[in-house]
Amino acid sequence: MQHSADATVMPGARFVDxxxxxxxxxxxxxxxxxxxxxxxxxxxxxxxxxxIDFAEHRGYVAGDDIRRVDWRLFxxxxxxxxxxYEADTNTNFSLLLDISKSMSFGSKGLTKLExxxxxxACLAYLAQRQRDRVGIITFDSEEVAYVPPSAKHFNxxxxxxxxxxxxxxxxxxxxxxxxxxxxxxxxxLVLISDFYEDPDAILEAVKPxxxxxNELIVFHVLDPAELDFGFEDAxxxxxxxxxxxxxxxPQSFASEYRKLIQDHIGALTTKFSEHRIDYKLVNTAEPxxxxxxxxxxxxERLMRVR
Amino acid sequence: xxxxxxxxLVASAAIGIPIFVHLIQRERKRVIQFPSLMFVxxxxxxxxxxxxxxxxxxxxxxxxxxLMIVAAFARPFLKQEAAAAAVIGGTREIVVxxxxxxxxxxxxxxxxxxDAARTAxxxxxxxxxxxxxxxxxxxxxxxxxxxxxxxxxxxxxxxxVDADSTRYGPALxxxxxxxxxxxxxxxxAVVISDFQRAGWTGSEDVHFPEGYVVxxxxxxxxxxxxxxxxxxxxxxxxxxxxxRVTVSAGIANKGNAPVADVPVTLEMEGHQVQTQxxxxxxxxxxxxxxxxxxxxxxxxxxxxxxxxDPLPADNVFHFTVSPAAPVSVLVIESGNRAESSLYxxxxxxxxxxxxxxxxxxPVTRVTPNNFEKRxxxxxxxxxxxxxxxxxALKKFVERGGGLLxxxxxxxxxxxxxxxxxxGTLGATVDRTAGRxxxxxxxxxxxxxxxxxxxxxxxxFSAAQIYxxxxxxxxxxxxxxxxxDDGAVAxxxxxVGQGRVIVWASALDDSYSDLPRRPVYxxxxxxxxxxxxxxEPSRSWQTVGQVVDVTSLTKARANWVVVTPSGKRVTQxxxxxxxxxGVYDVRPAGGAVEGTxxxxxxxxxxxxxxxxxxxxxxxxxxxxxGHAAPVAAPSPAENPAFDVKEAEKLQAIWWxxxxxxxxxxAAETVVSNRLSQGxxxx
Numbered sequence: 001m002q003h004s005a006d007a008t009v010m011p012g013a014r015f016v017d018x019x020x021x022x023x024x025x026x027x028x029x030x031x032x033x034x035x036x037x038x039x040x041x042x043x044x045x046x047x048x049x050x051x052i053d054f055a056e057h058r059g060y061v062a063g064d065d066i067r068r069v070d071w072r073l074f075x076x077x078x079x080x081x082x083x084x085y086e087a088d089t090n091t092n093f094s095l096l097l098d099i100s101k102s103m104s105f106g107s108k109g110l111t112k113l114e115x116x117x118x119x120x121a122c123l124a125y126l127a128q129r130q131r132d133r134v135g136i137i138t139f140d141s142e143e144v145a146y147v148p149p150s151a152k153h154f155n156x157x158x159x160x161x162x163x164x165x166x167x168x169x170x171x172x173x174x175x176x177x178x179x180x181x182x183x184x185x186x187x188x189l190v191l192i193s194d195f196y197e198d199p200d201a202i203l204e205a206v207k208p209x210x211x212x213x214n215e216l217i218v219f220h221v222l223d224p225a226e227l228d229f230g231f232e233d234a235x236x237x238x239x240x241x242x243x244x245x246x247x248x249x250p251q252s253f254a255s256e257y258r259k260l261i262q263d264h265i266g267a268l269t270t271k272f273s274e275h276r277i278d279y280k281l282v283n284t285a286e287p288x289x290x291x292x293x294x295x296x297x298x299x300e301r302l303m304r305v306r
Numbered sequence: 307x308x309x310x311x312x313x314x315l316v317a318s319a320a321i322g323i324p325i326f327v328h329l330i331q332r333e334r335k336r337v338i339q340f341p342s343l344m345f346v347x348x349x350x351x352x353x354x355x356x357x358x359x360x361x362x363x364x365x366x367x368x369x370x371x372x373l374m375i376v377a378a379f380a381r382p383f384l385k386q387e388a389a390a391a392a393v394i395g396g397t398r399e400i401v402v403x404x405x406x407x408x409x410x411x412x413x414x415x416x417x418x419x420x421d422a423a424r425t426a427x428x429x430x431x432x433x434x435x436x437x438x439x440x441x442x443x444x445x446x447x448x449x450x451x452x453x454x455x456x457x458x459x460x461x462x463x464x465x466x467v468d469a470d471s472t473r474y475g476p477a478l479x480x481x482x483x484x485x486x487x488x489x490x491x492x493x494x495a496v497v498i499s500d501f502q503r504a505g506w507t508g509s510e511d512v513h514f515p516e517g518y519v520v521x522x523x524x525x526x527x528x529x530x531x532x533x534x535x536x537x538x539x540x541x542x543x544x545x546x547x548x549x550r551v552t553v554s555a556g557i558a559n560k561g562n563a564p565v566a567d568v569p570v571t572l573e574m575e576g577h578q579v580q581t582q583x584x585x586x587x588x589x590x591x592x593x594x595x596x597x598x599x600x601x602x603x604x605x606x607x608x609x610x611x612x613x614x615d616p617l618p619a620d621n622v623f624h625f626t627v628s629p630a631a632p633v634s635v636l637v638i639e640s641g642n643r644a645e646s647s648l649y650x651x652x653x654x655x656x657x658x659x660x661x662x663x664x665x666x667x668p669v670t671r672v673t674p675n676n677f678e679k680r681x682x683x684x685x686x687x688x689x690x691x692x693x694x695x696x697x698a699l700k701k702f703v704e705r706g707g708g709l710l711x712x713x714x715x716x717x718x719x720x721x722x723x724x725x726x727x728x729g730t731l732g733a734t735v736d737r738t739a740g741r742x743x744x745x746x747x748x749x750x751x752x753x754x755x756x757x758x759x760x761x762x763x764x765x766f767s768a769a770q771i772y773x774x775x776x777x778x779x780x781x782x783x784x785x786x787x788x789x790d791d792g793a794v795a796x797x798x799x800x801v802g803q804g805r806v807i808v809w810a811s812a813l814d815d816s817y818s819d820l821p822r823r824p825v826y827x828x829x830x831x832x833x834x835x836x837x838x839x840x841e842p843s844r845s846w847q848t849v850g851q852v853v854d855v856t857s858l859t860k861a862r863a864n865w866v867v868v869t870p871s872g873k874r875v876t877q878x879x880x881x882x883x884x885x886x887g888v889y890d891v892r893p894a895g896g897a898v899e900g901t902x903x904x905x906x907x908x909x910x911x912x913x914x915x916x917x918x919x920x921x922x923x924x925x926x927x928x929x930x931g932h933a934a935p936v937a938a939p940s941p942a943e944n945p946a947f948d949v950k951e952a953e954k955l956q957a958i959w960w961x962x963x964x965x966x967x968x969x970x971a972a973e974t975v976v977s978n979r980l981s982q983g984x985x986x987x
Binding site: 103105112194233236237238241242244246253257261264 | 336337338339340341342343344345346347348349
């Protein structure tokens with residue numbers, strides 16, 4: 001992956017790679033749920049509006065615009081009915097980025113945090129392009145930075161991504177519970193983390209976000225080394241966050257480890273889908289555009305089904 | 307082989323260190339940082355490589371080196387145990403506690419005790435030290451810690467049985483303090499005694515620290531028979547103006563067999579007066595009453611002897627008898643009322659110990675001469691005597707006389723004599739209208755009311771006082787009793803050497819019904835005895851008691867005391883009575899007019915006659931906390947050891963230490979060489 005944007009022009013611009021955007025440019029990140037916006041956009045609003053999608057009829061009451069009266073129905077029923085249409089609106093898009101110490105791990109040069117930043121920036125770009133308001137929250141064991149969603153905050157978002165440094169221990173439950181207070185309006189929330197927690201605990205942590213009518217999309221970022229445990233020599237493994245060291249002989253560990261991590265991923269997949277939360281595992285060895293395309297494509301397909 | 311410091315062997319556990327290093331160290335050489343060990347931790351820890359030790363020789367070298375160093379510190383030595391004692395400075399410090407109380411005079415007890423002491427002394431090694439402590443009621447460090455067996459034995463040979471009682475507490479405490487000062491490794495106390503039960507109450511706070519050995523050597527005779535004279539009593543009678551005394555002696559048999567026909571003899575002034583025979587049952591007592599004799603001199607010395615047995619000391623009882631000295635009391639009354647002192651004089655007449663010599667006089671007839679040779683003056687509802695004015699009465703009191711003021715309607719007190727009266731007399735309070743006053747508070751700590759302290763020992767509340775004079779006391783006065791309304795009923799003031807008590811009511815029946823109450827008689831007797839400063843003379847003392855010769859003779863002259871053993875001591879103060887018999891106390895420089903010679907009869911403690919022994923193991927257990935006395939190894943097995951030889955025997959540790967260090971050096975070389983060709987992680 002190349003840094004095509006000039007960092008001197010705008011900090012964080014490197015995260016928005018034109019090549020990637022060129023490939024995903026024809027995709028949209030649409031809210032699957034009804035969202036609440038101010039202006040006409042791509043998402044469905046909870047109100048009736050002026051779109052071309054017919055919603056229902058209702059009885060005429062004094063004051064209704066006569067132009068809305070369905071005259072054909074009047075002809076058939078001899079009663080006045082007014083046609084109502086779906087309203088399309090814009091929404092809030094918030095990126096929730098885990099910047100705990102474990103996110104600084106990268107076995108192939110690119111750390112998980114960098115990968116997550118690229119991912120987040122691309123999604124924010126998409127949102128901003130479809131006139132959604134974009135914001136970002138970075139957190140480790142507590143909230144580190146909070147940029148409230150705004151149509152003008154895309155640059156601030158990129159700047160925040162640029163400044164994010166993974167340095168402290170992470171925790172999901174506490175910061176996420178606190179974050180939930182920020183989202184009074186229904187939003188699209190994109191949570192990017194490596195999820196080193198018990199699946200049940202993770203689900204408990206994200207519930208406050210999800211229950212407020214927000215659309216939650218979860219990206220699970222993992223390094224290939226974390227997935228296949230390709231170490232060979234017996235070594236002391238040090239936990240990046242706790243500093244704890246454990247002597248490990250990888251040959252005897254690897255298979256069991258792989259099983260455990262796959263079980264973990266499986267558990268997360270199941271639990272998130274049970275709660276109608278989009279969950280996507282992202283391997284940092286995978287090109288970002290492929291990951292995005294596969295996710296947004298699948299999402300679009302599902303939208304049509306629905 | 308054995309070790310001098312075996313505790314160091316615990317350090318041999320350190321051989322685990324090289325094994326631990328072999329197993330652990332290599333695994334820590336490379337550290338890989340990993341995002342989270344969440345899953346790694348769940349995998350049971352297992353390592354094949356760590357279980358494998360590749361350089362057994364190296365490990366063995368390290369272990370051997372450590373073991374050698376540990377063994378060197380534990381200081382091994384080669385020889386039997388006796389040698390060990392010598393090597394570790396096995397000197398003994400023993401304290402020989404030799405009982406020389408009166409009871410040790412029984413049969414051959416004393417000889418056997420001395421033999422036991424000599425045996426203990428002879429058992430000492432050349433570097434062992436011993437202290438000889440002779441004890442009875444007190445303990446004395448007769449020979450301080452010494453290695454000189456000859457002097458110790460000579461001291462034992464010279465020791466004699468004394469007349470004192472037995473107490474183990476002081477002796478054991480002294481032994482404990484001597485041993486605690488010692489630096490010897492083995493500390494031992496040898497108690498040689500007849501272990502009389504009377505000498506150990508169990509409440510002695512004696513505890514020997516752990517490691518001290520107490521050996522008890524008992525010389526007690528089982529089922530010892532012993533007859534003793536524990537006391538005598540006197541019955542006094544007046545006949546033709548002379549005092550006649552009847553002596554009764556108690557005879558106790560402490561044996562398990564009855565004794566018949568025990569001759570009991572009374573001796574007066576060295577002359578045998580009478581002999582009677584008595585039968586005394588097993589563990590019983592009997593009494594013998596001798597014929598009356600007339601007391602014709604100021605002091606008569608007497609002795610009662612009963613039978614013969616292995617302990618002669620308690621078969622003799624010495625005593626002295628003196629004619630009872632009457633207390634002279636002058637009762638001054640108002641003269642206005644007949645028989646106003648009737649109750650008082652009748653009460654004073656009923657006493658033999660001491661007899662009161664009472665003279666009643668109306669206040670107008672009193673002259674200063676009447677105060678002479680009086681012990682007490684009672685102003686019984688009388689005005690202040692004119693003859694007592696100008697300090698005459700005050701002088702009498704200051705010299706040691708007593709004054710009792712029974713304040714009634716006639717009592718007056720001049721302003722110039724207020725120093726003499728406890729407080730100030732006020733108006734008469736009339737309580738005839740009601741039930742009358744009672745005595746509400748009595749100072750039972752005062753001698754006068756002390757005898758009424760016990761329950762049912764005098765009911766003052768029954769007495770009704772209809773009238774009394776108010777008394778306002780000062781801080782210098784002691785209030786002895788108060789009426790139920792809080793007014794002072796009796797107060798005391800000390801003037802010079804004398805004492806003054808004011809009784810706020812009259813002592814006849816004009817002011818109260820107290821004279822008709824049972825408490826009246828003891829109250830009057832107590833008041834008179836206290837104010838006259840009466841001290842009963844003692845017919846005998848017990849060995850160990852201390853008497854003040856000056857107070858005994860009531861004269862400040864120097865006195866010569868002739869002890870029962872014939873020793874003459876010039877004494878003018880406390881005298882410790884440490885011999886059995888009669889002490890003669892005479893004025894130094896010949897007889898002095900008015901100060902007759904005195905005699906003090908001294909007997910052994912009656913408890914010494916009870917030879918019932920305590921189990922020595924019980925005493926040892928109480929002192930050491932061990933159930934049984936700790937057997938000390940026979941000193942014969944503990945020969946004196948040549949220091950050089952001892953050092954030689956334990957020199958192994960040097961070689962072990964050297965070998966251990968050499969091995970460690972070799973290990974360094976080997977491990978360096980091995981590690982060069984090794985590819986560790």
